Amino acid sequence: MTASVTASVAAADSDPAGPPTRLTVVVPVRNEAGNIESLVTEIGRACAALAPFEVIYVDDGSTDATPAALEAARAGRPWLRVLRHARSAGQSAAVRSGVAAARAPIVATLDGDGQNDPAFLPALVAALEQGGPAIGLAQGQRIGRKDGPFKMLQSRIANGVRGRILRDSTRDTGCGLKVFRRAVYRALPYFDALHRFMPALVAREGYGVVHRDVVDRPRHTGRSNYGLFDRLWVGLLDLAGVWWLIRRKRPTPSVTEVAGREETPC
Template sequence: MNPEIPDPLVSVVVPVRNEAGNVAPLIGEIETALRDAGPFEIIYVNDGSTDSTGDELRKLMQSRPHLRQVKHAQSCGQSAAVRTGVRAARGPVIVTLDGDGQNDPAFIPQLLKKLSASGALCGLVQGQRVGRKDTGFKKLQSRIANSVRGSILQDGTRDTGCGLKCFRREVYLALPYFDALHRFMPALVKREGYTIALVDVVDRSRLTGVSNYGFFDRLWVGIVDLMGVRWLIRRRKRVPQAEEVR
C-alpha cells in the first residue's frame, strides 16, 4: 500500500455485476457516509461484468486512492464476490452492501457504531430491511424463505438477505465457505460463539438497471444449502479451553 495512504479502519466491499450506471452515484454516497469514520477503503468486486462497469471503476479510481477494483474473469456469484473482497480487504472491520443502490449507505455509520457498542463478542451486525421496494412476488418469496430458515436455524434474524452487514474480518474468514454463505451468516456467526446485533435499514429502489443477483428463491438449491448449514451447526464441536502449565 502507498505509504502516504493510512491503513484503513473500515473496508467497504461491494459485489457488482453489470452495474455501470450505479457505480459513480453509489460510491459518492459511500464516501459521504464515511467522511467521519477515519481512514477507509472501498473495494468493488467486479463479478464478471460484461458492460462498462470495469471502465467506470477505472475512471473513478484515478482520483480516488481509497477505491479499488478486484475482477473475476467470469461471474462466480455474490458469495464468491463478497469473499474475494473480504480477503483483499486491508481494514479489520468490513461493511458489505449490494451494488444496485437498494442498500442505502447512509446506514453504514449506524452499523459501525452498533458493532463497536456491542463489544468483542459481537460477530455481526445484520441490517434488516423495512419498506421493501421489490415486487410483491419477490417479497413473498423472501418472506417464506426467511420464515423457513428462521424456524430451522433459530438464528434470531428476520432478514438475512439484506446486503448491509458489518463484521470483523477475522470472524468472517473463520466461517466455513460455500456458495450462498452470505444468506446464512447470522447462523454461522452464532455457531462460532459470537452474538448478533440487528439494525433496521430503510430499503429503496435500485438506482438504475435490473437485478443481477437473485433472492433466496431457487427452492431446491436453497433447501440443500439450508440442510447443509443445519448439519454444520449440529456438528459443531466445543472448542476446548486450554492454558499452558508452567
Template sequence: MSSSDPAAVDVSIVVPVRNEAGNVAPLIEEIAAALDGRWRYEIIYVNDGSTDATPANLNAIMKQRNNLRRIDHAASSGQSAAVRSGVRAARGAIVATLDGDGQNNPAFLPDLIAAVQNGGGRIGLSAGQRVGRKATGFKKLQSRVANSVRNAILHDGTRDTGCGLKAFPREAFLAMPYFDGLHRFLPALMRREGYDIAYVDVIDRPRHSGVSNYGFFDRLWIGIMDLFGVWWLIRRKKPTPVATEVTFHD
C-alpha cells in the same frame, strides 16, 4: 475520513457488482458522504464478470479516489464469492458490505460499523433488516417464505438475511466455512461461533438503474441444500475445550 495513505484504513467497504455501470458513481458518492470524517476507510468493488461499462466507470473514478480499489472475477462467480474476494483483500479490521444496485442506502453504514466497533468483541455481525422493501409482491412473498423456513430450522433469530448491508470483523468472517450462498447464513454461523448479532433497521430503496442479476428459481434447490448443510454444521459443533499448558520447574 479517507486517508492519504491507502494502506492505513480501519474499515473496508466491500461492494459486489455485476453489470451495474449506471449505479457505480452515485453509490460511491453516497458511501463517501456517509463515512468521510468518521473512519479511515477504503472502498473495494468486486467486479464479478461484468460485460458492460462497470469496469471502465470504476477505472475513471479510481483516478480521482486513492481509497477506491477494484478486484476482478474473469467470469461471474456469484455474490458470496465476490464478497469473500473483497473481504480477503480488505485492509480494515472491520468490513461492511452493501449491494451494488443502489437499493441499500449507505447512510446506514455508520450504525452497522459502530455496532461492531463498540461491541467489545462480542458482536460478530451487524445485520441490516429491511423495512419498506421496494420489491414486487412475488419477491416479498418468496423472501418471507424463505426467511420463515430458514429461521424455523436454524433458529438464527433473523427475519431478513437477504439484506446486503452487513458489518463484521474481518477475521471472524474469514474463519467461516466457505460455500456458495454463505452470505445468507452469516447470522446462524456467527452464532455457532459464539458471537452475538446486532440488528439495524434499514430503509430499502428502488433500484437506480439496470436490472436484477439474481433470480429465485435458479437458487431454490441449491438454497435448500445449503440450509440443511448449515443445520448439519450447527448440530456438529462442539464447545471449544479449555486448553491449559502444563509447565515444569526445577
C-alpha cells in the same frame, strides 16, 4: 473457480499489508455500470466520519461497461480499490475475494445496485463496536422493501422456513448491509450463499449478532443479477447443510501453551 479468484481467496490466509484502516467496505457488482458513480459517491460521504477507510469493489466478471465505470470512479479517490473476477463466480465468491483483500479488522458489505443505502453504515459500525469483542456481526434488516410482490412473497417464505429451522433470530438475512469482524468471517466455513446464512454461522462460532433496521430503496437502473436464494427451492440444500454444520459444532477448546521447564545450570 478461476485462477484470479483462487489467488484472491488464498490471500485470506495472511493479513494484507497496507496503511492502517478502520473500515473496509466490500461491494460485489456484476453489470452495474449505471450505478457505479452515484453509489461510490454516497459511500464516500457516509464513511467520511469513519476514516481511515477503504472501499473494495469486486467486479464479478461484468460484460457491460462496469470496468470502465470503476476505472473512472477511481480518479481522485485513493481509498477506492477494484478487484475483478475473470468470469462470474457468484456473489458469495465476490464478497470472499473482497474480504480476503481487506486491510481493516472491520468489514462492511452492501449490494452494488443502489438499493442498500450507505447512510446506514455508521450506525451498523457503531452497533458492532459498542457491543465489544463478543459481537461478531451487525446485520441490517430491510423495511419498506421495494421488490415486486412475487419476489417479496418468495423471500418471506424463505426467511420463515430458515428462521424456524436455524433459529437465528433474524427476519431478513438477505439484506446486503452487514458489518462484521474480518477475523470472524475468516473462521466461517465457505460455500456458495454463505452471505445469506451469516447470522446463524456467526452464532455458531460463539459470537453475538445485533440487528438494525435499514430502509430499502428502489434500484436506479439495470436489473437484478443476484438474489436467486429468494426462490425457496434454490436454497433448500444450503439450508440443510447449514443445519448440519450447526448440529455438528463442538465447543472450541481453550488453548494455552505450557511453558518449557527452565534448564538447571550445571
